[in-house]
Amino acid sequence: MQAEPRATFLAVHSVTLSFGGIHALQDVSLEVSPGEIVSLIGPNGAGKTSLVNCISGFYHPQRGRIVFQGDDVTRWPPHRIATLGVGRAFQNVELFGRLSVLENLTLGRHRHLGYSLLQALGYYGRAQRDEVTARRRVEDVIDFMELEPYRHQPVASLPYGVQKRVEMARALALEPRLLLLDEPMAGMTVEEKEDMARFILDANAEWGISVLLIEHDLAVVMDLSQRVFVLNFGRLIAAGSAAEVAADAHVVEAYLGEEAVAP
Ligand SMILES: Nc1ncnc2c1ncn2[C@@H]1O[C@H](COP(=O)(O)OP(=O)(O)OP(=O)(O)O)[C@@H](O)[C@H]1O
Numbered sequence: 001m002q003a004e005p006r007a008t009f010l011a012v013h014s015v016t017l018s019f020g021g022i023h024a025l026q027d028v029s030l031e032v033s034p035g036e037i038v039s040l041i042g043p044n045g046a047g048k049t050s051l052v053n054c055i056s057g058f059y060h061p062q063r064g065r066i067v068f069q070g071d072d073v074t075r076w077p078p079h080r081i082a083t084l085g086v087g088r089a090f091q092n093v094e095l096f097g098r099l100s101v102l103e104n105l106t107l108g109r110h111r112h113l114g115y116s117l118l119q120a121l122g123y124y125g126r127a128q129r130d131e132v133t134a135r136r137r138v139e140d141v142i143d144f145m146e147l148e149p150y151r152h153q154p155v156a157s158l159p160y161g162v163q164k165r166v167e168m169a170r171a172l173a174l175e176p177r178l179l180l181l182d183e184p185m186a187g188m189t190v191e192e193k194e195d196m197a198r199f200i201l202d203a204n205a206e207w208g209i210s211v212l213l214i215e216h217d218l219a220v221v222m223d224l225s226q227r228v229f230v231l232n233f234g235r236l237i238a239a240g241s242a243a244e245v246a247a248d249a250h251v252v253e254a255y256l257g258e259e260a261v262a263p
Helices: 048-055 078-083 101-112 117-122 125-129 131-144 160-172 190-207 218-224 242-246 249-256
Strands: 010-019 022-032 037-041 063-068 086-089 178-182 210-214 227-232 235-240
Touching: 010 048, 022 048, 022 063, 022 227, 022 235, 037 048, 037 190, 037 218, 048 063, 048 178, 048 210, 078 086, 086 160, 101 131, 101 160, 131 160, 131 190, 160 178, 160 190, 190 210, 190 218, 210 218, 218 242, 227 242, 227 249, 235 242, 235 249
Parallel strands: 037 210, 037 227, 086 178, 178 210
Antiparallel strands: 010 022, 010 063, 227 235
8 A cells, every 4th residue: 555645635546447348437537625525527327426436435446546635545445435534425315214313323423433233232342432422423413414303203204305414414424524425416406405505515614524526406516616527438528617617518518419519
């Protein structure tokens, strides 16, 4: 494992990932700076979730490197990357439906920090020592994400928009430095999207959390992101400010087809 200067927050170097003949990612490089909100956009199947899977350790690319705060995490398993401070909210809500909001956040925190279910439930060993800190964080997150009215309700009984909030809360309970959000607003009403955008901005401003956001709603992307990366067919085709990528002919073509590009 090769150490990198600590100045690097997240660096993706020439990552290539294939599934058989499908090239999900081809030579993709990007960097995220501390405290930044960046978005990853691109048409369906462009490779966005695959890249987030590589950063969070769910996939291991065939080529390239991923460096987080000086550690080469390219081959690390997900729970080990999570302990470094990389939190992830999944595209499809990945919660325990029959457990309450509070239980999901508490268990989620222990599971991702490497505790067994027995330790987490029985307050043994390491889990016991960290219990006070964990509870305080979970309470802070419930308050922050305005989940107090739902704290004892089974997650499966909640409206979809609230479940998506719990999914982000679960990631925040891990005290991440980098939050990977895979379509956190998909399927939400306009009001729910506005609330979610506020939660993302506040998490960034109040806790200094950097955010890598996958989002299809380009208005949201324009509002939230300091920089935008655009993938198409597994390749990075543009990077820059929201205004710059919106004006990029390759991006317009990727989204609207060749006829949209001016001659
Ligand atoms: N586990 C897998 N096995 C086989 N192919 C996969 C796997 N994961 C992703 N792919 C393929 O890799 C390509 C990129 O998929 P990915 O889900 O990363 O795209 P995406 O940009 O996130 O799409 P969407 O916006 O629809 O979520 C697609 O062709 C997809 O079918």
